[in-house]
Amino acid sequence: MEVKTICVVGAGNMGHQIALSAALAGYTVTCTDIDGEILRKAENFADTYLPERVAKGKLTGDQAGAARARISFTGDLAEAAGGADLVIEAVIEKLDVKRKLFAQLDKICPPHAILATNSSYIVSSKIADVTGRPEKVCNMHFFNPALVNKLVEVVKGPHTSEETAGTVMEVSRQMGKIPVLLQKEIYGFLVNRIVSAVKNEAIYLYDMGIASYEDIDTAVVHALGYPMGPFRLMDLTGIDLTYHIGMERYQETGDPRYRPSPLIVEKYLKKEWGRKTGKGFYDYK
């Protein structure tokens, strides 16, 4: 199946950069969000990022202009998704919100359209059954920041057709990404299962008063060669996301191991969510 038009639903931390990556790769892109302010921010980002790339000599003026002309922003879901060949959902990490959205998308989108979720952990079989096209539903998991990070995890559920997985792998390649294919679903896929193990241990060490989060980050960066430590990474990905992931998993399994630690709950309630609110573990003001 040939994909020409991509709709990105959710223009937050991930969505605005996924949308711009797709536009830069030559796709016609519509980007939508229920929050008008977030949508404006996403559009402003496109208007500043592209000229910056030209100034740095990474893009020609024509390339930037063409990418900008290919991407549009609207608060109207039907307008955004009505003509899409592929929808990439990047809304809040809450299963009930994603299920409601996929049911809506199933009604709005053309029958051939693929519906993919950028969820960090939720497998698409938890969502596909609300649609009449489960064979066209899969995970397409980008990494933060999506304009820079090249990895995409494409996850096939038992309901996902080979054709759908193949098309999403191909679109990822066209976007200049390096896709990996998971033949079977597993909660958290590959990377986040590994990252979570490190993150949870880091929070445990901090909660136990063994070291400051700055020193834990320093240790991980210098000994393991990670580009950033787990606390700085949580600031980048959003402490609200860490909170929601933990709560969703705890509510689903009833296992207290998954309940967000008091440290995360405190940061969540204070709205110290990391870079996006100007303060998390570190200060960004």
Ligand SMILES: NC(=O)c1ccc[n+]([C@@H]2O[C@H](COP(=O)([O-])OP(=O)(O)OC[C@H]3O[C@@H](n4cnc5c(N)ncnc54)[C@H](O)[C@@H]3O)[C@@H](O)[C@H]2O)c1
């Ligand atoms: N933050 C990361 O590092 C990261 C990395 C990979 C994947 N993800 C996944 O991407 C998804 C989005 O995460 P994020 O960090 O960008 O979140 P975010 O909170 O920054 O953005 C989510 C956006 O979705 C919008 N939204 C909520 N419900 C909506 C709806 N029904 N229709 C349209 N828009 C809606 C919100 O207004 C918000 O702007 C999550 O599933 C998350 O697990 C996040």
